[in-house]
Amino acid sequence: MKEEGNLLINIETSSKTYPVFIGENSLQALTDHLENADYTKILIITDFTVGRLHLDELRTCLSRIMDYCIFKVPASEQAKQFSVYEEALTFALENDLDRKSCIIAFGGGAVGDLAGFVAATFMRGIRFIQVPTTILAHDSAVGGKTGINHPLGKNMVGAFHQPEGVYYFTDLLETLPLSEIRSGFAEVVKHAFIADQEFLDFLMESITDLTKISRTDLNYILKKGIEIKANIVHQDERENGLRAVLNLGHTLGHALETNAGYGTVTHGEAIMTGLVYALYLSEAETDLVMDIHRFEQWLVTLGYRLEIPAQFDFDKAITSMKRDKKSFANKPRFILLEEIGKPVVKEIGEEQLRSTYEKFIIATQLQGETKKAD
Numbered sequence: 001m002k003e004e005g006n007l008l009i010n011i012e013t014s015s016k017t018y019p020v021f022i023g024e025n026s027l028q029a030l031t032d033h034l035e036n037a038d039y040t041k042i043l044i045i046t047d048f049t050v051g052r053l054h055l056d057e058l059r060t061c062l063s064r065i066m067d068y069c070i071f072k073v074p075a076s077e078q079a080k081q082f083s084v085y086e087e088a089l090t091f092a093l094e095n096d097l098d099r100k101s102c103i104i105a106f107g108g109g110a111v112g113d114l115a116g117f118v119a120a121t122f123m124r125g126i127r128f129i130q131v132p133t134t135i136l137a138h139d140s141a142v143g144g145k146t147g148i149n150h151p152l153g154k155n156m157v158g159a160f161h162q163p164e165g166v167y168y169f170t171d172l173l174e175t176l177p178l179s180e181i182r183s184g185f186a187e188v189v190k191h192a193f194i195a196d197q198e199f200l201d202f203l204m205e206s207i208t209d210l211t212k213i214s215r216t217d218l219n220y221i222l223k224k225g226i227e228i229k230a231n232i233v234h235q236d237e238r239e240n241g242l243r244a245v246l247n248l249g250h251t252l253g254h255a256l257e258t259n260a261g262y263g264t265v266t267h268g269e270a271i272m273t274g275l276v277y278a279l280y281l282s283e284a285e286t287d288l289v290m291d292i293h294r295f296e297q298w299l300v301t302l303g304y305r306l307e308i309p310a311q312f313d314f315d316k317a318i319t320s321m322k323r324d325k326k327s328f329a330n331k332p333r334f335i336l337l338e339e340i341g342k343p344v345v346k347e348i349g350e351e352q353l354r355s356t357y358e359k360f361i362i363a364t365q366l367q368g369e370t371k372k373a374d
């Protein structure tokens, strides 16, 4: 469906305007950018997996005269630890980066969040570039949220720091394992719920097998997701209000990630579970009218496991949700939907959280059992 080739979106925020290139010519666009910039040195931060698979492609963008060094971090959430953050800063100092140096985040959201935070804080802030390599990173590479995890909460330490540009060479996505396609697709679905019923209808009708998304559809859905996010970030860069809607599914989702142990579930799977829970809360609190059962069936077809692990402790989740960045005075606030495309932020009492959780557990267990019986 729709456009091919190189797509360009401009992200306009109060602090910076920058381009997002998507598609075949993105690496050429990155080369052009690097050749015309005044960077004294480039630090590439990547993880061991992406480094092994794709570093050679990135190297083609760096001319022979360009001075660069590479710091490799453990894959996934292991990258977003204090110890890795400190090691990255040490590496930058030992390799003589200065205030005119630039960091390239080459990887998925975990690498992007870490590298962005290193850039935001090294010598009080240097420039950085996002070169995303996952579907999920259509979300994480845009908008300037950077940070690392604390054992007591996801992304609890961080900064808003916008990149100089986002160069999304989607050929690199071909090596993604199914679990990571599924994780990234969850944020696409989230964007559709927040802003666009038609887009959600398109996804539910056209995507029935995550291993068979055509290149044209992929470029289309990445572009669409980025446009939805760009529109929100344009209005509220630092989450003073509206931007919180991008957190649909994240209140329970982040609690799941924190309590299961970072990296035990993928970010996207946790967020999809949180999103379904938010739909049940919406039914109860905002009179959302929607066929949640049909949506759940579609998710099960795509391989999402909505059942909560038996060892998950909802009391601990409530503690985490009270500590969430959207909470004030220890009261959990959720992104709910009045309609698809019409999100609201609402404080939810503990009694409602618990009774909806019971309902949600029963419904999702039933979905899981039906799947096993098939």
Ligand SMILES: NC(=O)c1ccc[n+]([C@@H]2O[C@H](COP(=O)([O-])OP(=O)(O)OC[C@H]3O[C@@H](n4cnc5c(N)ncnc54)[C@H](O)[C@@H]3O)[C@@H](O)[C@H]2O)c1
Pocket: 047, 049, 050, 053, 075, 076, 077, 080, 107, 108, 109, 110, 111, 112, 113, 133, 134, 135, 136, 137, 139, 140, 141, 142, 143, 144, 145, 146, 155, 172, 173, 174, 175, 176, 177, 180, 183, 184, 187, 267
């Ligand atoms: N800053 C934001 O606005 C924002 C938005 C959404 C999510 N996030 C964060 O992003 C993180 C999740 O992002 P992610 O899933 O992209 O993270 P990730 O960087 O952990 O990548 C996921 C896995 O895929 C592997 N991988 C990456 N690219 C690959 C490729 N092309 N081929 C094969 N394997 C590849 C990685 O090595 C890793 O094991 C979470 O920490 C989440 O909190 C941030």
Ligand SMILES: O=C(O)C(=O)C[C@@H](O)[C@H](O)[C@H](O)COP(=O)(O)O
Pocket: 139, 143, 145, 154, 155, 187, 239, 243, 244, 246, 247, 250, 325
């Ligand atoms: O960009 C945003 O704003 C988002 O909320 C996007 C989320 O998908 C992302 O996971 C983000 O890192 C969550 O932000 P946080 O402030 O809850 O840590």
Ligand SMILES: [Zn+2]
Pocket: 139, 187, 250, 267, 271
């Ligand atoms: Zn997210």
